[in-house]
Amino acid sequence: MDVDMILLECEEHMTKAVDYLKHELRGIRTGRASTAMIEFVKVDAYGSPTDLKNIAALSVPEPTQILIKPFDPSTMTDIIKGIERADLGLNPRPEGKQIRVPVPSLSGERRKQLAGQVKTVGEAAKVAIRNARRDANKNIDQAEKDKSTGLGEDAAKGLKHDVQELTKKYEGLVDSLVEQKTKEITEV
Numbered sequence: 001m002d003v004d005m006i007l008l009e010c011e012e013h014m015t016k017a018v019d020y021l022k023h024e025l026r027g028i029r030t031g032r033a034s035t036a037m038i039e040f041v042k043v044d045a046y047g048s049p050t051d052l053k054n055i056a057a058l059s060v061p062e063p064t065q066i067l068i069k070p071f072d073p074s075t076m077t078d079i080i081k082g083i084e085r086a087d088l089g090l091n092p093r094p095e096g097k098q099i100r101v102p103v104p105s106l107s108g109e110r111r112k113q114l115a116g117q118v119k120t121v122g123e124a125a126k127v128a129i130r131n132a133r134r135d136a137n138k139n140i141d142q143a144e145k146d147k148s149t150g151l152g153e154d155a156a157k158g159l160k161h162d163v164q165e166l167t168k169k170y171e172g173l174v175d176s177l178v179e180q181k182t183k184e185i186t187e188v
Contacts, residue, residue: 002149003140003143003149003151003155003159006136006139006140006143006159006163007136007159007162007163007166009135009136009139010132010133010135010136010163010166011166013128013129013131013132013135014128014129014132014166014167014170015170016128017125017128017129017132017170017174018125018129018170018173018174018177020125020128021121021122021124021125021174021177022177024121025118025121025177025178025181027039027040028114028117028118028121028181028185029088029103029106029114029185030114030181030184030185030187032060032063032064032103033060033062033063033064033065033066033101033103034060034066035053035058035059035060035066037066037088037090037103038052038058038066038068038083038086038088038090038101039051039052039053039058040052040053041082041083041086041088042082042085042086043055043075043078043079043081043082044078044081044082045072045075045078045079046075052068052079052082052083055070055071055072055075055079056068056069056070056071056075056079057069057071064102064103064104064105065100065101065102065103066100066101066103067098067099067100067101068092068098068099068100068101069097069098069099070097070098070099073097076094076097076099079092079099080092080094080099083101089104089110090102090103106185111185111186114185115182115185115186118178118181118182118185119178119182121178122174122175122177122178125174126171126174129167129170129171129174130167132167133163133164133166133167136163137160137163140156140159140160140163141156143156144156
């Protein structure tokens with residue numbers, strides 16, 4: 001494997017891990033209402049599970065509620081069932097051709113649970129980053145053994161140092177994202 005490709009692939013995997021973390025953190029609720037809490041709730045509409053955001057317009061008219069306006073009013077009951085089935089602790093209420101979802105404030109215990117969930121998701125991202133580092137180091141060792149690459153011992157050490165620096169950078173990014181989300185959750 002080409003030496004430049006090893007670093008490029010490693011950074012690509014680490015970037016994907018951070019992107020996935022960001023996606024997961026959007027769905028974890030904080031003290032305020034956010035459409036991200038329910039965007040990806042699966043609704044059995046038209047015979048197949050569909051993301052809520054694809055069959056309804058979502059908005060936050062107030063900090064404590066989400067408003068859902070289905071594109072097709074016949075899907076309202078399916079949307080309500082989908083939200084209830086998602087077990088988010090939300091109680092959707094039909095209101096004419098739209099659905100209001102009041103978002104109750106979080107209790108202290110629930111905030112601690114959510115903060116723990118954020119840390120768990122952050123740790124999973126760090127594991128993915130470390131796996132990318134391990135794979136890159138294996139590829140560097142392989143390239144060093146393969147004399148046709150022309151990669152010497154000193155160059156391999158330099159590459160491993162670069163991989164470690166990438167790891168530190170991305171782990172720091174994960175730490176800051178987790179810290180920021182935890183702060184949002186614990187803010188009353």
